[in-house]
Amino acid sequence: MALAHAILACLMDSDCTGYDLAKQFNGSVSLFWQATHQQIYQELSNLETLCWVDSQTIPQAGRPDKKLYHITELGRKQLIEWVKKPCKPPSTKDELLLKIRLGTLVERQVILEELERHRQIHLKKLSVYQDLKHQRFQNPQALPLKAQLRYLALLRGIGYETEWLAWCTQAVQVLGAEAATN
Amino acid sequence: MALAHAILACLMDSDCTGYDLAKQFNGSVSLFWQATHQQIYQELSNLETLCWVDSQTIPQAGRPDKKLYHITELGRKQLIEWVKKPCKPPSTKDELLLKIRLGTLVERQVILEELERHRQIHLKKLSVYQDLKHQRFQNPQALPLKAQLRYLALLRGIGYETEWLAWCTQAVQVLGAEAATN
DNA sequence: ACCCACATGTAATGTGTTACATGATTTT
DNA sequence: AAAATCATGTAACACATTACATGTGGGT
Numbered sequence: 001m002a003l004a005h006a007i008l009a010c011l012m013d014s015d016c017t018g019y020d021l022a023k024q025f026n027g028s029v030s031l032f033w034q035a036t037h038q039q040i041y042q043e044l045s046n047l048e049t050l051c052w053v054d055s056q057t058i059p060q061a062g063r064p065d066k067k068l069y070h071i072t073e074l075g076r077k078q079l080i081e082w083v084k085k086p087c088k089p090p091s092t093k094d095e096l097l098l099k100i101r102l103g104t105l106v107e108r109q110v111i112l113e114e115l116e117r118h119r120q121i122h123l124k125k126l127s128v129y130q131d132l133k134h135q136r137f138q139n140p141q142a143l144p145l146k147a148q149l150r151y152l153a154l155l156r157g158i159g160y161e162t163e164w165l166a167w168c169t170q171a172v173q174v175l176g177a178e179a180a181t182n
Numbered sequence: 183m184a185l186a187h188a189i190l191a192c193l194m195d196s197d198c199t200g201y202d203l204a205k206q207f208n209g210s211v212s213l214f215w216q217a218t219h220q221q222i223y224q225e226l227s228n229l230e231t232l233c234w235v236d237s238q239t240i241p242q243a244g245r246p247d248k249k250l251y252h253i254t255e256l257g258r259k260q261l262i263e264w265v266k267k268p269c270k271p272p273s274t275k276d277e278l279l280l281k282i283r284l285g286t287l288v289e290r291q292v293i294l295e296e297l298e299r300h301r302q303i304h305l306k307k308l309s310v311y312q313d314l315k316h317q318r319f320q321n322p323q324a325l326p327l328k329a330q331l332r333y334l335a336l337l338r339g340i341g342y343e344t345e346w347l348a349w350c351t352q353a354v355q356v357l358g359a360e361a362a363t364n
Numbered sequence: 365a366c367c368c369a370c371a372t373g374t375a376a377t378g379t380g381t382t383a384c385a386t387g388a389t390t391t392t
Numbered sequence: 393a394a395a396a397t398c399a400t401g402t403a404a405c406a407c408a409t410t411a412c413a414t415g416t417g418g419g420t
Contacts, residue, residue, distance in 0.1 A: 002277055003379080009284055019399055032279035039380065041401060062388050064399045083284045084292055087277040089303055089346075095184055095269040097214035097338060102191055102265045103331045110266055121271055141359075148356055149285045156279060156349050163345040164271075167338050174330055177323075185407080201371050221408065223373060244416050246371045 001082075003043050004052070006033045008079045011053060011071040018044055018067065028150075031157045044069055052078055100171065112175055119168035126161035129154060183264075185225050186234070188215045190261045193235060193253040200226055200249065210332075213339045226251055234260055282353065294357055301350035308343035311336060 010016060010024055021044075022037040035043075044067075047053045052075030058066040071079075096118055103111045133154060137143070140151045192198055192206055203226075204219040217225075226249075229235045234257030240248040253261075278300055285293045315336055319325070322333045 001378090002275065002280070006280055009280060012284070012287075017399075018401090019397095032274070032276040032283075034273050034275065034380095036381075037399090038382090038401080060399085064387085064401090066399070079284065080287050083281050083288050086296060086299060087281065089278070089300060090274045090276045091216050092214070092272045092274050093184065093216065094214040094272045094338075096271070097335050098184070098188055098191060099265050099269065100334055101214075101331050102194070102261065104328050105194075105262050106265050114268060117268060118271060146286055149283050152282055152349075152353050152356060153279050155352065156276075159345045159349050163341045167334075167341050170337065171334050174334060183406090199371075200373090201369095216408095218409075219371095220373080220410085224407095227373095242371085246373090246415080248371070 003033070003035055003039060004047055005079060005082050006035070007040065007043055007047065008052065008071055008075055011069060012076070012079070015068050015070045017069065021069075031153050047075070051075075103175070108175060112172060115168055115172050115175070119165060119172070122161045122164040122168065126158065126165065129157045129161060133158065185215070185217055185221060186229055187261060187264050188217070189222065189225055189229065190234065190253055190257055193251060194258070194261070197250050197252045199251065203251075213335050229257070233257075285357070290357060294354060297350055297354050297357070301347060301354070304343045304346040304350065308340065308347065311339045311343060315340065 006025075006029065007021060010021055010029065016024070018037060018041045021040050022035075025033060025035045025040065044053065044055075048055060048069075051072055053069045053071055055067045055069045058068055060066055096114070099114065100111065137147075137151050137154065140148060143151065188207075188211065189203060192203055192211065198206070200219060200223045203222050204217075207215060207217045207222065226235065226237075230237060230251075233254055235251045235253055237249045237251045240250055242248055278296065281296065282293065319329075319333050319336065322330060325333065
């Protein structure tokens with residue numbers, strides 16, 4: 001039920017529509033959670049059934065009515081209980097590593113190109129995170145605790161992408177060296 | 183359909199029963215893929231319907247018959263086509279980071295203990311990986327390509343866990359420092 | 365006596381992805 | 393004129409988790 005809790009976490013900051021939430025899950029929240037609008041709308045209606053959130057409908061001219069969601073006292077309590085519970089480290093399923101393992105089935109060039117493509121993707125993400133760091137966390141120690149906690153998520157993103165980059169570089173070296181000798 | 187391809191990758195090495203595969207997915211394959219025996223048995227019967235694998239039933243005394251799966255020529259071709267296709271970097275959903283973000287809702291001690299617990303988990307995994315490295319990859323450059331590709335997966339695991347550890351340590355410092363001043 | 369390894373599966377439920385569906389307003 | 397933003401949803405399908413279900417043989 002963690003998507004539900006990720007949504008509640010956003011609603012702790014401010015009331016949101018499904019649309020607003022979808023944007024957040026494509027932005028800052030995507031550092032540790034991803035969800036599409038379909039999932040979000042679905043989950044919001046579940047949460048409303050549970051009375052963990054309530055909503056007010058705001059009529060609009062020329063577009064669909066807006067539904068603004070608000071976390072309830074019950075929702076807040078449930079969220080706090082959830083935070084206290086221990087959790088498992090995330091499990092990842094990595095197609096690229098599987099393809100690398102099968103590298104002997106295709107021409108080396110295919111694998112090298114895919115590695116380079118992934119290296120670029122991680123490079124780009126890292127640069128986005130680095131920019132964020134410089135823009136909003138110049139002097140992190142001076143920030144209030146809440147901001148420092150968000151800074152930790154950003155540091156995790158930076159570390160994760162940095163490690164990926166280093167690995168891609170190393171993998172290209174290993175495969176490149178083999179290409180020269182074999 | 184990537185679980186299917188992960189299974190086919192295992193079957194490229196040797197014929198396996200569902201039980202054998204489940205063990206591999208708990209062991210070396212878990213570096214980049216996880217699956218339970220229920221999922222594996224299900225997927226094997228799908229793959230057999232598609233004729234990407236075939237099986238021979240081996241009767242046994244005093245225990246259930248064994249079904250030994252073997253990749254077909256069609257399965258092999260499909261696997262090669264799949265390796266050639268580009269893929270997306272993995273997306274992770276990280277409950278711990280979400281809980282950290284909500285750190286102001288509970289006592290600091292709760293978060294610090296959970297961080298320490300995760301640090302221990304990552305430390306343990308890292309030590310398993312380091313042991314594997316010392317046991318099987320003493321002189322990686324001397325190994326054949328296939329073994330070097332597996333070595334790359336191990337290096338990725340080591341890098342991943344190392345980065346996690348560093349982050350946990352940093353997070354404890356940030357929260358610990360705050361505890362002293364606030 | 366109890367637990368672990370062997371060996372297979374079904375069923376229910378929960379979660380996530382992709383495709384479909386609509387339609388005005390604002391920006392390029 | 394085209395594309396992006398705003399704003400909501402349904403439906404089908406794919407994938408994952410948890411619980412249930414069975415039963416032998418070997419080690420502590």
